[in-house]
Amino acid sequence: MASHKIILGITGGIAAYKAAELTRLLVKDDFDVQVVMTESASQFITPLTFQALSGKEVLTSLWKSNTSNGMSHIELSRNYDLIVIAPASANFLAKLTHGFADDLLSSLCLARNCPIAVAPAMNVHMWTNQPTQRNVSQLQQDGVIFFGPDSGEQACGDIGLGRMLDTEELFRSIKNHFIPKLFKGKKILMTSGGTIEMIDDVRGITNISSGKMGAAIANTAESMGAKVTLITSNHKDYLKNINAIYVSDAQSMHDAVLKHISDQDIFISVAAVSDFKPKEKLNGKLKKDTASMNLQLEPTIDILKEVGLSKNKIFKVGFAAESENLIENAKKKLRTKNLDLIVANLIQESMGLEDTKVSIIDKNTVIDLPKSNKIETAKVILEEIARHMSMDK
Numbered sequence: 209m210a211s212h213k214i215i216l217g218i219t220g221g222i223a224a225y226k227a228a229e230l231t232r233l234l235v236k237d238d239f240d241v242q243v244v245m246t247e248s249a250s251q252f253i254t255p256l257t258f259q260a261l262s263g264k265e266v267l268t269s270l271w272k273s274n275t276s277n278g279m280s281h282i283e284l285s286r287n288y289d290l291i292v293i294a295p296a297s298a299n300f301l302a303k304l305t306h307g308f309a310d311d312l313l314s315s316l317c318l319a320r321n322c323p324i325a326v327a328p329a330m331n332v333h334m335w336t337n338q339p340t341q342r343n344v345s346q347l348q349q350d351g352v353i354f355f356g357p358d359s360g361e362q363a364c365g366d367i368g369l370g371r372m373l374d375t376e377e378l379f380r381s382i383k384n385h386f387i388p389k390l391f392k393g394k395k396i397l398m399t400s401g402g403t404i405e406m407i408d409d410v411r412g413i414t415n416i417s418s419g420k421m422g423a424a425i426a427n428t429a430e431s432m433g434a435k436v437t438l439i440t441s442n443h444k445d446y447l448k449n450i451n452a453i454y455v456s457d458a459q460s461m462h463d464a465v466l467k468h469i470s471d472q473d474i475f476i477s478v479a480a481v482s483d484f485k486p487k488e489k490l491n492g493k494l495k496k497d498t499a500s501m502n503l504q505l506e507p508t509i510d511i512l513k514e515v516g517l518s519k520n521k522i523f524k525v526g527f528a529a530e531s532e533n534l535i536e537n538a539k540k541k542l543r544t545k546n547l548d549l550i551v552a553n554l555i556q557e558s559m560g561l562e563d564t565k566v567s568i569i570d571k572n573t574v575i576d577l578p579k580s581n582k583i584e585t586a587k588v589i590l591e592e593i594a595r596h597m598s599m600d601k
């Protein structure tokens with residue numbers, strides 16, 4: 209069965225072509241998509257394109273009903289979870305504001321009993337002009353969800369606000385709508401990725417951590433309503449609202465964590481912080497013809513332990529990457545670092561890979577998750593954190 213049912217309303221604007229890719233992404237992600245187009249939209253792109261992509265007849269007319277009682281303009285939204293208008297023309301926003309119902313799309317919007325979201329797409333002057341801005345604020349008051357618009361270069365050559373959100377971002381916003389906001393109002397501080405401890409000016413001690421698990425947790429937590437600050441060594445595709453702070457070694461990660469921790473609700477340490485660093489960093493580049501050398505190492509600062517043993521009332525989550533005795537070692541880390549939860553994974557089953565297999569451990573229980581991709585695993589870990597925090601209340 210499809211995950212969610214969406215009516216995708218397409219109105220008359222240049223960005224209508226982008227709705228084709230949006231339809232493809234939604235269908236690929238198992239959404240049930242019913243496309244409804246205005247007459248103007250069909251001037252920009254044919255209904256046939258959307259029929260092929262959605263696998264369903266595209267509805268365009270109030271007078272050609274596909275229900276036995278001829279009431280598809282009312283029946284339609286009854287079976288759907290969300291109406292998304294993308295692109296939403298200035299004209300359609302005006303019609304929506306004032307309850308016009310002179311075609312199928314505007315009629316079904318007026319008769320809807322499900323939420324509606326609009327992705328405006330228009331010239332910067334159409335967007336900023338007073339009538340449109342009045343309509344936008346009325347629609348917001350009426351509970352209409354706005355995805356965008358974005359700012360940038362426009363089809364007409366103007367630059368400014370009014371562009372439809374990028375298709376990928378729009379797709380993410382739609383998916384996001386269906387994610388329960390378990391962390392609404394909560395602040396999460398996280399670390400992710402490996403660190404590097406420099407030996408000389410070009411070489412360093414690092415590890416094979418990819419930062420994928422951290423990115424999956426950061427993005428999922430943000431989608432679940434959290435305000436996320438991520439201290440990381442990895443430049444990745446983080447969601448726009450994530451405050452990513454880039455660091456390189458254990459000391460700079462430690463300093464950034466301490467700088468941001470005071471007003472946080474949750475700390476999640478996903479980073480693979482180097483345990484050792486050279487006792488002395490050499491200046492310049494060590495010459496290749498150096499016959500041999502001994503590298504003296506010393507332990508780095510233990511960020512997780514310092515946060516764990518602090519008096520801060522924050523909910524503390526650690527990760528344990530082990531090569532053997534996984535559960536035993538993770539339980540020891542949970543205890544000695546005074547954590548609320550620890551996520552244990554075997555290095556050979558997780559580090560640098562797309563998939564992972566983890567166990568979530570608290571003082572009393574061990575939950576073994578099946579092997580899964582890191583985004584799915586991130587969701588379960590965050591649900592467990594939310595469950596524990598609600599139990600702690």
Ligand SMILES: Cc1cc2nc3c(=O)[nH]c(=O)nc-3n(C[C@H](O)[C@H](O)[C@H](O)COP(=O)(O)O)c2cc1C
Nearest residue numbers: 219220221222246248249297298299300329330331
């Ligand atoms: C070439 C062309 C491009 C247009 N692009 C847009 C646009 O990007 N956004 C918009 O709001 N209107 C745009 N319009 C105007 C709308 O198509 C027009 O207001 C139409 O009545 C909208 O109808 P609808 O809201 O029923 O789809 C454009 C018109 C033309 C001729």
